Amino acid sequence: MQQPLSGVRVIDLTRILSGPFCTMLLGDMGADVIKIESGRDGDPIRKAGARVNELSWYFASFNRNKRSMALELRSARGKEILARMLQTADVLVENYRPGVLAEMGFDDERLGQLNPRLVVASITGYGTSGPYADRPAFDFVIQAMSGFMSTNGPEGTPPIRSAPPITDLVAGLYAAYGVVNALRTRDRTGQGQRVDSSMMGGMVSMFAYLTSDYLATGALPQRTGNDHPITAPYGLFSTSDGEIAVAPSTDEILLRFLTLIGLAHLMDDPRFKTNALRMFHRKELNAMIDEQLSSDTQANWIRRLNDGGVPCGKVQDIGEVMRDPQMLHQEMVLDIEHPGHGQVKMVGFPVKLSGSPCAVRHPAPEYGQHTAEIMRELGLAEDGKPLSSAA
Known part of the structure; x- marks a missing residue:
């Protein structure tokens, strides 16, 4: 089956959540996502959350439809291999601090020389430029800085964070949206471009009538708990x-x-x-x-x-949602066979395409599982140099 992004190769330099969520979405739509991991254990999320049969279901849920390559990007050898991969890739996704990719030797000029058709997506906390660009970012801090927390909670109580890491997820969703639009533009122009998605910018875009009413009147929205800010009864x-x-x-x-x-x-x-x-x-x-x-x-x-x-x-808890007949009918709970770890349950696909639907083509990879396979694809299988060696 040809999916919307079949034939698109994505080099994934991301970890934790916002970036892996973006590349998961691209993988679900058919892209060949190569997840580059380094260090002793790879992506830290491999050890986060509930583990069943030595597998983090958190990691499994956000890294399906990817291949894992162990590559030490701080070494000259690792950079050489990454450069070779980028020459034939369609998309590069990274969520480093702004400037880190350039420090590694892959600034915009170099990337353009390697592959002028490459779409480069950067996911950051505050954006790749501006007075906050170099600040470290985390979901809780961005919920606070974006104004999101200031609107949550009952009247007269302190601001409240959202339990899900909403700022990471919104940034990843916007990055995937930007990537597919950049690929569509490339179909017409033949040229790649940069896609920037920030956690703070994404959240600020989500306030709907709260920001429009403030911009129109100058009056700050007040916390109203479960009552609607502008409609009653509700x-x-x-x-x-x-x-x-x-x-x-x-x-x-x-x-x-x-x-x-x-x-x-x-x-x-x-x-x-x-x-x-x-x-x-x-x-x-x-x-x-x-x-x-x-x-x-x-x-x-x-x-x-x-x-x-x-x-x-009714207000359902997560257990009720996972058993909800409508969600089951919509296949929003998937059972995926994960070799060596048994059946893994995860959330399904919220977007349904009638002719080229999303699919789990393969489960989340073991760390470095596809290194040799990808090296063979690059024509580098017999060079005799281990990927982690320093120059």
Whole structure:
């Protein structure tokens, strides 16, 4: 099967999460991703998270569809081999601190000389230039610096971080998006280009109405917990046996919601006639809704409201999500046979292509598993020099 990126070779110099997530996405779409690893143990994520049969499922989940090559890039020999690989590659992805690749002898001029068609993607904390470019970056710090944390949490409480490493994932997603666009441009021009994706820039792009309203009014968004910052009612409400999330985002859906729970008359109440008034009187309105919903169970309200065209659901834990019939139907939980480690469960593909779908062609590689194979492809199998030797 020809996938969208079949025939595209990606040299992956990344580790930890943002870069490996980017190259995983490219690999899922068919690219031949060669993961360059160095040191005694390779990517540190190989030892992170829960391990089953001596395999990190964290590593396995983000490094599927890749081949691993052990290569010491600080040695002259390693740089020579990398240069040879780049001459025929389509994409180079790296998430070093800005300037490190150039220090290794691979600045933009050298890369252009090696391969003018090469797309070079850099994933950084703050961008490859600017006053913060050299700062070390980590998800928690970027959540704070980007403004993301300032918007999370209930009113009157300290800012709260998101549990998932959202800034890494957004940066990796944008980098993959940039790469496929650069490849499309290369189809027309024949020339590669640089793609820069930053954790902070990616997060700032995600604020939607929070930034647009601030830029329009100068008023900072306030933390509202599970209530919506600009719409009411909208949030978590209490039934007789648990909470449900309800999102009546328009007046039409709100009327359906209030009618179904027996509060349609509130649409004529002077306190609730407009969204601005409902926002002002939100605590009163929420209390009335909670009282009505407490007359029946979570499951019954979820069924009745969804059947009536009102978006709602329960707050599921991760275990419930992994067993959710919709997620199972969408194949969002995969069982992958990993030689030597047994079956590995991982999250599936969120993007579905009808004619050239994503696939796990091979599981995450052992450290250096494909070194000899790749050396043969480069015509270097018989040179007799070990890859880790210094010049």
